[in-house]
Amino acid sequence: MLEKFKNHIEQKLPFLKEGNLLIAISGGIDSVVLTHLLHQLNYSIALAHCNFKLRFEDSDKDEVFVKRLAEKLKVKCFTTSFSTQDYANNNNLSIQMAARELRYNWFNELLKQENYQYVLTAHQLNDNVETVLINLTRGANIQGLTGIPEINGNIIRPLLPFSRNEIQQFTIDNQISWREDESNQSTKYFRNKIRHKVIPVLQELNANLLHTFQEHLGYLKEEKEVLEKHLNEVKNDLCFEEENQLKIDIKKLKKYKNFKVYLYHILKGCGFSEWANIADLLDAQAGKYVASKTHRLIKDRGFLLLTKNDILLLDSVYEIPLKTSVISKPISLQFQEVNQLEKNTSSKVFLDKSKLQYPLRLRKRKDGDVFYPFGMKGKKKISKFFKDEKMSLIEKENTWLLCNANDDIIWVVGKRLNSEFVVKQTTDKILKVTLNY
Structure with missing residues (x-):
């Protein structure tokens, strides 16, 4: 696996060789293997561990394990603790979303303060399959069906092409120990239900499920690139920016038979969910609008105006x-x-x-x-x-x-x-x- 990993980095992620890399490490098998792989290849790495205080003394034991691993490998280690349950309650988030928000906010702070270029996470092929199935179950566009991106800004995922079996075999061959999170076996979490109940059935139907998925995602990503190029060309024709707002030409938009597809592309990332109401804006009276937590889309004569929700209150x-x-x-x-x-x-x-x-x-x-x-x-x-x-x-x-x-x-x-x-x-x-x- 080491040679395969080395070749993958050199071909797909060569910029990592010159960077100072921060590995997001939980103590679990995937992040521990990622750490050993990069250490054996002499990359400049440091470890970053979050203690979410969700598993009582086991969370603390994970932190101790990570610190000892850093000492053994003679690499720098950063740790932090969060009151994750309180944060989730105060911000009306699920535990998983709260933990994600907390850790990525902390990673971004470390990048700035400690002069690291990239955060490396240990998502692997099985995680990618699970993510696609979760997105498919919940309803997703082509973005959701192409899985976890290998490069997302300064977040890099070098293990995506590698299966859980490959990673487990590497630990056996190299006598590597790790911490097992017992919650990974609980089917009360959506992802674990997919992992333990759905994927085994799919593998019975297709013994090469992981390989099939990997090929499928490759083709789908290529198709997505072609589609994105076309959608951006149409967006540039329909829209222009003026005084901190994006103006969408309604007359031009309506010329497209599938105008909702283009509208969705223009507005993605703005937090909208009431797509039927957004489509109705095209024929609504001037002044009508649809709002998300971050943006407003307003009908104004022949245009839809997209603005951020940062307008000062009218009673100021x-x-x-x-x-x-x-x-x-x-x-x-x-x-x-x-x-x-x-x-x-x-x-x-x-x-x-x-x-x-x-x-x-x-x-x-x-x-x-x-x-x-x-x-x-x-x-x-x-x-x-x-x-x-x-x-x-x-x-x-x-x-x-x-x-x-x-x-x-x-x-x-x-x-x-x-x-x-x-x-x-x-x-x-x-x-x-x-x-x-």
């Missing part, structure tokens, strides 16, 4: 005291008393200071807001002004109003000044307000 108010010269939050404004009047622009206005009441206020729009737009006759509702300006919902939400202490609107920032605050011949003091983009 920031006070600006007298004698303030500059603010940087929530937007950058500069205040300066001047003697000379210039032309008002979208980023620069001149105010009659005698009409200002401090503290000034920066806020978002609210129902009933009205002002007297400079250059227009009479007053107008902010909602009507936004509509006339053909502003999208996102633009409306991102527009700030500079107001007096009594909440009268002075300036729709970046858009239009209130004519009641313009400088006149009788104005004694002029305040220049500049918006810095």
Whole structure:
């Protein structure tokens, strides 16, 4: 196995030779074998072990085992402990998801702090088969059916081509010991049910199940690359970025018979699950939207607008005291008393200071807001002004109003000044307000 492993690294993962490698080691057979393989090949390695405190004294014994292995091999060892159950409860996660989140967050910290380039995990061929079957059972796209990626950013999985039997034989040949996690035998976990009840039946039907899967995944990954290329070409035709949002052209999208496939590709990774509601947005009224934990997809005339959920709350108010010269939050404004009047622009206005009441206020729009737009006759509702300006919902939400202490609107920032605050011949003091983009 050592020679096969060496050849695989040289052909598929040659960049590992020059890197400082962090091995995610549990003490189990797979990660211990990965450690011995890389050590025998003289790679620059260190061990990283997480004690999840889920198996009482057995968890502590795993940690002791890993530390002793590091001493024996004379490599550096990092360990940490987590209150995994508490983290899962506090974040409404399963134990498995909580442990995964905790360990990968810690691995990323180690990479930065200790100057390692890659984290190596010991997922192997049997794990890959189990993962594909789990994804198939739960429902998956082509991404889920291609299994565990061998390279995922700085996470590398060098053992993926090797079966559990090969790994076990290596421990016998090299008299290697490891820690056995008894929970791996319990069928209360979904993965273990697949491992102990489903795969043995499939192997009865196909004695070469692992080889068949490996070939299948290879072909499927090649097909996925071709599909991804086409999907990205269509995405580039349908979408463009503008002001921190992705705009999807609805008319162009509808020209494709299977438009849902393209829409799913564009939105994957944004946390959406209500795909029927997303499809309905194409014919919905402007302003309708679908939200995930991280993103919003909004119908706006001929486009769907994709934004992150980081828009400031509509009831946010920031006070600006007298004698303030500059603010940087929530937007950058500069205040300066001047003697000379210039032309008002979208980023620069001149105010009659005698009409200002401090503290000034920066806020978002609210129902009933009205002002007297400079250059227009009479007053107008902010909602009507936004509509006339053909502003999208996102633009409306991102527009700030500079107001007096009594909440009268002075300036729709970046858009239009209130004519009641313009400088006149009788104005004694002029305040220049500049918006810095």
